[in-house]
Amino acid sequence: MARITTIALDADDTLWQNEQFFRLTQQRFAELLADYTDAPDLNDRLIASVAGNLQHYGFGAKGFTLSMVETALDVTNHRVPGTVIAEILAAGRELLTFEVETLPYVDQALEQLHRDHRLILVTKGDLLDQERKLAASGLAEYFSAIEIVSDKNQDTYARIFAQHTDGAERTVMVGNSLRSDILPALAAGSYAVYVPHDLTWSYEHADEPIGQPRYSKIAHIGALPEAVAGLAAQS
Incomplete structure (x- = not known):
């Protein structure tokens, strides 16, 4: 690991x-x-x-x-x-006032992963709204770095991985968007875990990187610790 x-x-x-x-x-x-x-x-x-x-x-x-x-x-x-x-x-x-509702298993997964890994948040959107949601979620304490960016692409991830991690090759990116979370992170050299969401915006859809050894797909975030361990075992 x-x-x-x-x-x-x-x-x-x-x-x-x-x-x-x-x-x-x-x-x-x-x-x-x-x-x-x-x-x-x-x-x-x-x-x-x-x-x-x-x-x-x-x-x-x-x-x-x-x-x-x-x-x-x-x-x-x-x-x-x-x-x-x-x-x-x-x-x-x-839209800027809806109550923040964390998804199932999030607290348990972050608590477990936080014990042995550095966790960072990489999100895009309006700065004030994302800060509001993070504060309301109660999850901020888990993250050693928070990046709120205008868009997510290979260059964005390369910069973030260089600044906040031990390198892309030692980092896993996790998210529900193939277009924004998975494909550009893989292109930047990291591992990636895809967590589909039923209502993901059509703009974020893309083809899965089937056959990519640094890629994994899970049904919900509760399975993330096991997925990370699986990727580490393959490295």
């Missing part, structure tokens, strides 16, 4: 629920526009707007809210009333 010394973990939908609140907000958005548009692809247009705006607003509730406003204006040819825009903004603000 000495070879793997650091475990880096994603936050949203890996340690605590997140996407479910965005889904609820999408439903609220559709309800607010029901009297002003019958566009059958309203949800698709919203998601396309969110994805297209990532380069401008980044990930998180604020960018999602601005994309809802943009989509509302677009699908109604700018005829949506100001009162509806105000309610959309209010729905977006609610």
